[in-house]
Amino acid sequence: MSKPTRQLVYEGKAIDVSIERWGDRAAEVVEHPGAVAVVAVDTERAITLVRQQRIPAGGPLLELPAGTLEHGEEPLAAARRELAEETGLSGGRWRTGPAVYTTPGFCRELMHLFLAEDLQRGDANPQDDEEFELVRWPVGEIAAHLGEIEDAKTLLGLLLFLGEHDGPAAFR
Amino acid sequence: MSKPTRQLVYEGKAIDVSIERWGDRAAEVVEHPGAVAVVAVDTERAITLVRQQRIPAGGPLLELPAGTLEHGEEPLAAARRELAEETGLSGGRWRTGPAVYTTPGFCRELMHLFLAEDLQRGDANPQDDEEFELVRWPVGEIAAHLGEIEDAKTLLGLLLFLGEHDGPAAFR
Numbered sequence: 001m002s003k004p005t006r007q008l009v010y011e012g013k014a015i016d017v018s019i020e021r022w023g024d025r026a027a028e029v030v031e032h033p034g035a036v037a038v039v040a041v042d043t044e045r046a047i048t049l050v051r052q053q054r055i056p057a058g059g060p061l062l063e064l065p066a067g068t069l070e071h072g073e074e075p076l077a078a079a080r081r082e083l084a085e086e087t088g089l090s091g092g093r094w095r096t097g098p099a100v101y102t103t104p105g106f107c108r109e110l111m112h113l114f115l116a117e118d119l120q121r122g123d124a125n126p127q128d129d130e131e132f133e134l135v136r137w138p139v140g141e142i143a144a145h146l147g148e149i150e151d152a153k154t155l156l157g158l159l160l161f162l163g164e165h166d167g168p169a170a171f172r
Numbered sequence: 173m174s175k176p177t178r179q180l181v182y183e184g185k186a187i188d189v190s191i192e193r194w195g196d197r198a199a200e201v202v203e204h205p206g207a208v209a210v211v212a213v214d215t216e217r218a219i220t221l222v223r224q225q226r227i228p229a230g231g232p233l234l235e236l237p238a239g240t241l242e243h244g245e246e247p248l249a250a251a252r253r254e255l256a257e258e259t260g261l262s263g264g265r266w267r268t269g270p271a272v273y274t275t276p277g278f279c280r281e282l283m284h285l286f287l288a289e290d291l292q293r294g295d296a297n298p299q300d301d302e303e304f305e306l307v308r309w310p311v312g313e314i315a316a317h318l319g320e321i322e323d324a325k326t327l328l329g330l331l332l333f334l335g336e337h338d339g340p341a342a343f344r
């Protein structure tokens with residue numbers, strides 16, 4: 001495979017698009033620095049999710065706390081930062097789950113999943129443009145709520161968490 | 173919530189970007205018609221996956237057979253069409269799984285998951301720009317292969333399929 005070349009063709013506020021060429025093949029690619037999402041379980045064995053308006057989805061979605069990597073940031077550091085900002089949860093024992101491409105046909109985003117347990121509750125500190133409603137479920141009730149989930153990373157993270165108890169460990 | 177307005181700001185070959193405004197809120201959105209992915213199990217109880225070069229991911233990925241909705245196409249029809257094109261599999265008993273937003277922060281894509289069983293094998297008919305390697309695993313070996321999966325929809329679909337046997341039905 002020859003070395004790829006990239007040409008920026010759209011530079012937006014949140015989204016950049018490049019044409020990437022590999023020899024005689026080319027693709028339009030939405031640039032992305034990578035992302036993190038956290039299955040966040042506190043000392044009371046409740047999971048915290050965030051409900052927020054998602055313009056691309058046409059309404060509110062219930063999601064794992066998640067966010068985008070800042071320049072040069074390690075995924076675990078980003079996950080701890082985003083979790084604290086969005087939910088006020090901190091501390092705890094952290095384990096690393098799979099990293100998966102969310103939409104590899106057209107976007108470079110790699111999503112790193114984490115499991116954090118024994119988290120301590122505190123005050124959230126959302127950024128100005130973020131409005132969250134926090135939703136807490138006892139972990140024993142997650143399975144009954146799966147049908148409410150319309151976000152891919154969230155359904156994936158919850159299934160990986162539920163599978164910890166009867167399958168090979170997904171979080172190390 | 174006021175009625176949204178959309179302004180197209182980038183029109184590419186495969187990707188369009190709009191600015192969507194809801195009252196005083198605005199977001200850049202990658203337009204997408206929606207997508208389908210299939211957990212495809214044949215009459216020999218083997219699952220078929222496709223391995224293909226994914227320029228945004230920097231190399232080959234192993235994925236569920238999947239594709240994009242054509243204009244006005246129903247998700248189930250798209251799933252049957254894509255599965256036949258990519259793998260040659262047809263017929264079978266089809267069940268509908270969850271529909272999830274893949275990246276609701278910046279893209280409109282809604283992914284419809286299906287489970288097809290008792291599929292008949294035939295000849296694939298890939299489009300000119302698609303090069304696939306087909307990979308077949310007996311369904312009993314899927315759990316041991318999960319660590320090889322780097323694609324979100326694929327890991328999600330496989331976990332939903334494995335969970336059919338010990339949890340509430342994900343595919344109806």
